Amino acid sequence: xxxxxxxxxxxxxxxxxxxxxxxxxxxxxxxxxxxxxxxxxxxxxxxxxxxxxxxxxxxxxxxxxxxxxxxxxxxxxxxxxxxxxxxxxxxxxxxxxxxxxxxxxxxxxxxxxxxxxxxxxxxxxxxxxxxxxxxxxxxxxxxxxxxxxxxxxxxxxxxxxxxxxxxxxxxxxxxxxxxxxxxxxxxxxxxxxxxxxxxxxxxxxxxxxxxxxxxxxxxxxxxxxxxxxxxxxxxxxxxxxxxxxxxxxxxxxxxxxxxxxxxxxxxxxxxxxxxxxxxxxxxxxxxxxxxxxxxxxxxxxxxxxxxxxxxxxxxxxxxxxxxxxxxxxxxxxxxxxxxxx
Amino acid sequence: xxxxxxxxxxxxxxxxxxxxxxxxxxxxxxxxxxxxxxxxxxxxxxxxxxxxxxxxxxxxxxxxxxxxxxxxxxxxxxxxxxxxxxxxxxxxxxxxxxxxxxxxxxxxxxxxxxxxxxxxxxxxxxxxxxxxxxxxxxxxxxxxxxxxxxxxxxxxxxxxxxxxxxxxxxxxxxxxxxxxxxxxxxxxxxxxxxxxxxxxxxxxxxxxxxxxxxxxxxxxxxxxxxxxxxxxxxxx
Numbered sequence: 001x002x003x004x005x006x007x008x009x010x011x012x013x014x015x016x017x018x019x020x021x022x023x024x025x026x027x028x029x030x031x032x033x034x035x036x037x038x039x040x041x042x043x044x045x046x047x048x049x050x051x052x053x054x055x056x057x058x059x060x061x062x063x064x065x066x067x068x069x070x071x072x073x074x075x076x077x078x079x080x081x082x083x084x085x086x087x088x089x090x091x092x093x094x095x096x097x098x099x100x101x102x103x104x105x106x107x108x109x110x111x112x113x114x115x116x117x118x119x120x121x122x123x124x125x126x127x128x129x130x131x132x133x134x135x136x137x138x139x140x141x142x143x144x145x146x147x148x149x150x151x152x153x154x155x156x157x158x159x160x161x162x163x164x165x166x167x168x169x170x171x172x173x174x175x176x177x178x179x180x181x182x183x184x185x186x187x188x189x190x191x192x193x194x195x196x197x198x199x200x201x202x203x204x205x206x207x208x209x210x211x212x213x214x215x216x217x218x219x220x221x222x223x224x225x226x227x228x229x230x231x232x233x234x235x236x237x238x239x240x241x242x243x244x245x246x247x248x249x250x251x252x253x254x255x256x257x258x259x260x261x262x263x264x265x266x267x268x269x270x271x272x273x274x275x276x277x278x279x280x281x282x283x284x285x286x287x288x289x290x291x292x293x294x295x296x297x298x299x300x301x302x303x304x305x306x307x308x309x310x311x312x313x314x315x316x317x318x319x320x321x322x323x324x325x326x327x328x329x330x331x332x333x334x335x336x337x338x339x340x341x
Numbered sequence: 342x343x344x345x346x347x348x349x350x351x352x353x354x355x356x357x358x359x360x361x362x363x364x365x366x367x368x369x370x371x372x373x374x375x376x377x378x379x380x381x382x383x384x385x386x387x388x389x390x391x392x393x394x395x396x397x398x399x400x401x402x403x404x405x406x407x408x409x410x411x412x413x414x415x416x417x418x419x420x421x422x423x424x425x426x427x428x429x430x431x432x433x434x435x436x437x438x439x440x441x442x443x444x445x446x447x448x449x450x451x452x453x454x455x456x457x458x459x460x461x462x463x464x465x466x467x468x469x470x471x472x473x474x475x476x477x478x479x480x481x482x483x484x485x486x487x488x489x490x491x492x493x494x495x496x497x498x499x500x501x502x503x504x505x506x507x508x509x510x511x512x513x514x515x516x517x518x519x520x521x522x523x524x525x526x527x528x529x530x531x532x533x534x535x536x537x538x539x540x541x542x543x544x545x546x547x548x549x550x551x552x553x554x555x556x557x558x559x560x561x562x563x564x565x566x567x568x569x570x571x572x573x574x575x576x577x
Binding site: 096099100102103104105106107108110111112114115118119125128129132135136267268269270273 | 358360361363364365367368371381402404405406429430431432449450451452453454455
């Protein structure tokens with residue numbers, strides 16, 4: 001039997017149920033009113049034992065209350081069901097994507113191993129193949145680590161190493177590292193603005209965020225990548241804007257892009273790889289730092305700007321910054337204790 | 342593994358995974374195939390329109406146009422072109438969708454190099470064999486069906502449909518062995534020329550598609566009947 005996955009099917013069932021109970025109420029009221037009219041007309045001739053006005057009103061009111069309760073419950077269940085269906089759909093997409101992401105490097109490694117095993121390959125080719133295999137193994141490793149880290153992040157078990165950093169220096173380092181990793185030349189990005197503010201940051205976590213934005217800019221650009229990074233600070237927050245010249249994001253997709261497993265399916269997207277976890281992970285990391293992350297794009301083909309806001313250590317939420325540093329101290333102590341064992 | 346028979350056969354390899362594409366290109370070239378690489382769906386169609394190919398290896402998850410759309414376009418342009426889908430997608434739905442679109446074979450990643458090469462050679466061999474047999478006895482008529490094996494055309498009543506090479510070969514084999522029970526194993530060995538332990542479901546998917554094209558009521562087939570526990574039997 002074909003699975004009924006269409007939301008329309010459930011909307012129809014829900015609407016029919018609502019129409020059914022509303023019709024029932026309508027009939028009920030009609031019956032009550034017509035009885036009332038009859039009773040007022042012939043009431044004088046009816047023995048008083050038969051007329052029990054108070055109990056009729058009570059039955060009507062309590063019945064109506066119960067029906068409203070049923071309707072509210074049905075609506076809640078319906079909302080919950082549609083949410084669950086959406087999650088299931090996204091999860092199915094995630095499984096398909098993750099299967100692809102895991103199997104592609106694995107098949108490549110297997111292909112090279114079998115090639116080396118069955119053919120006489122010149123030394124120079126062997127080296128090339130080994131390098132490709134190492135690249136694939138690294139890709140597998142990164143993917144598995146990211147999946148495990150997401151799970152740790154959600155359980156708040158991730159071992160953070162928060163430190164008070166000079167933000168300007170740190171972000172410049174991370175940008176240069178990301179540009180090298182994703183082969184984005186020095187002339188393909190510019191850094192504007194400065195800040196002397198400090199922030200409580202886990203360097204490796206922020207590196208994941210910056211890498212993610214650079215990786216996306218490289219993946220979703222039709223031509224050569226162009227990036228502009230703008231840095232500024234107000235009283236409470238340091239703001240980093242990363243703007244790319246890529247294919248842009250429609251207003252509809254901007255609303256959902258940070259959701260877990262969310263991926264944009266569009267024929268004009270030049271890349272189909274991904275797990276739908278990257279931006280979710282980035283946003284969660286920034287949130288854990290007490291900051292905010294958002295996206296804006298003038299539309300398809302017009303580039304995208306990601307904005308990250310992180311709290312300044314000296315002024316705002318100093319208590320939160322200290323709490324993050326305390327988490328790091330605690331984690332270190334726990335790790336030292338386990339090392340001693 | 343190399344063989345003179347296939348030397349210079351032109352293969353269009355549609356694969357966007359750089360590392361895998363390099364490895365496949367190397368191995369196919371070592372087998373003396375002439376390989377052209379396309380990295381996305383658009384490029385695949387452009388390459389297909391600009392050159393003559395003998396076989397296409399197609400990934401599904403590729404940019405711009407996915408593998409299914411590419412297969413559909415290629416199939417509409419050339420019903421006899423052998424298409425092998427090589428993908429990481431393993432679901433039964435994907436497999437059925439591919440076979441329904443008329444692809445000839447479906448191999449999932451990770452795969453064994455030797456198996457891939459054997460399948461490619463098998464497909465090329467079948468293409469050559471099909472060309473030779475379709476010239477000898479190219480038409481078949483019975484009741485309300487008419488099959489043109491050369492043009493890969495099936496007419497049922499007033500409805501006409503194109504067939505894939507595999508479907509044509511399967512029908513040809515059934516017709517040649519009319520009123521005899523044929524097992525899935527035999528069909529795999531004779532028509533697909535592959536080890537029967539690999540995929541018996543492939544046969545069922547092809548039979549289901551043929552029934553859809555030929556039978557008035559595919560649930561109560563007249564031409565291709567199922568024989569429980571034994572296989573299939575064709576009668577007209």
